Amino acid sequence: MSRASHWSFTQHDADAITRILLNFLQETNSRSALLVDRSGQLVTTVGEQPQFDATAFATLAAADFSANDQLAKLIGETDFTTLFHQGERDSMYVADVARRLILVVLFDQRTTLGLVRLRLKAAVAELNQVFLRPPDAQPADLGASHLLAGAEDDIDRLFS
Amino acid sequence: MSVINYASREINCKIVYYGPGLGGKTTNLEHVYARVAPDTRGKLISLATENERTLFFDFLPVDLGTIRGFKTRFHLYTVPGQVYYNASRKLILKGVDGVVFVADSQVERQEANIEAMQNLYDNMAEYGYDITRMPFVIQYNKRDLPNAAPIEELDLLLNPGFEVVDPARQRQMADPHNPSRLLVSQLPTGEWVEHAPSIEAVAVAGDGVFDTLKAVSKLVLKSLASSS
Numbered sequence: 313m314s315r316a317s318h319w320s321f322t323q324h325d326a327d328a329i330t331r332i333l334l335n336f337l338q339e340t341n342s343r344s345a346l347l348v349d350r351s352g353q354l355v356t357t358v359g360e361q362p363q364f365d366a367t368a369f370a371t372l373a374a375a376d377f378s379a380n381d382q383l384a385k386l387i388g389e390t391d392f393t394t395l396f397h398q399g400e401r402d403s404m405y406v407a408d409v410a411r412r413l414i415l416v417v418l419f420d421q422r423t424t425l426g427l428v429r430l431r432l433k434a435a436v437a438e439l440n441q442v443f444l445r446p447p448d449a450q451p452a453d454l455g456a457s458h459l460l461a462g463a464e465d466d467i468d469r470l471f472s
Numbered sequence: 473m474s475v476i477n478y479a480s481r482e483i484n485c486k487i488v489y490y491g492p493g494l495g496g497k498t499t500n501l502e503h504v505y506a507r508v509a510p511d512t513r514g515k516l517i518s519l520a521t522e523n524e525r526t527l528f529f530d531f532l533p534v535d536l537g538t539i540r541g542f543k544t545r546f547h548l549y550t551v552p553g554q555v556y557y558n559a560s561r562k563l564i565l566k567g568v569d570g571v572v573f574v575a576d577s578q579v580e581r582q583e584a585n586i587e588a589m590q591n592l593y594d595n596m597a598e599y600g601y602d603i604t605r606m607p608f609v610i611q612y613n614k615r616d617l618p619n620a621a622p623i624e625e626l627d628l629l630l631n632p633g634f635e636v637v638d639p640a641r642q643r644q645m646a647d648p649h650n651p652s653r654l655l656v657s658q659l660p661t662g663e664w665v666e667h668a669p670s671i672e673a674v675a676v677a678g679d680g681v682f683d684t685l686k687a688v689s690k691l692v693l694k695s696l697a698s699s700s
Contacts, residue, residue: 350566355477368515
């Protein structure tokens, strides 16, 4: 079997992201921010805890973003780096982070699209710094091989 | 691509059910949804047309247990089987960790099976993935139908085997799901070949559905354990 590709999200990453996003939510008066892996997996939620199914939301947001990426290519654009969905009460703004994640910001009438858009650029630049670090900057003991080393029996037991 | 989240202590993996239209991919997910404890699964999301054909994908998250304090969470997706939905089918394969090919055993669906399998190889290759080197299980579905083709015939068409070049893997290996069958074997010409594990199923009755899910999830976790 080939080596599986994976990436690890550490407590250190979580702390840095929470700090950046809390600051952003405070500055813009937005409700919450969700960070989602491009393959549809929810990485973290900051701000108001969503009252909806966040896992399903993450999957649909990633699919939405991917579909729009393809639409961009069809009209001759490289990609759409941001998307905006306007609702009657709540709206969402979606932005690419480091070509690997998407940031979804949920906000309502307590703020404006202009302010969210303006502040988001800086927040995304900061998030890019966290996720664009060179691979060797990641501690060697944080990976699937370390976590699951010698876990063959545990894996077998899980399915017995 | 698996995500190991140390902050929430979760290992998240993505499994995609692929195959020809009306082959039983959605039925597999519906059976899993109906049978697992509600506290270990999320909502079943279906982006389908009015007549219940999958338009974009079906999605079901399931927790399969805990390893070393980490919850193993599998995200199960199906793709639309109809040929003309290839753009959306390809999107779903992004970041996939394991693939289940749900083949329709009926004799008259063999052409559709072959076309879907070729399409899977092509779409995976476009992402730079090599399906022969990642967790991959074939499910022969609809085994209860009178017009089901023999397994040997399906194997010949859909699972003829790929060459094993790594000398360390050039040794006979039995199929854990069917001990009389070899997954890795040497041909009379001297070449070593490996077949994908295959499971017989009747998804509408639930037969083989969990065996398939277990087989692919186990392969995904084991491939993660051997990664670096």
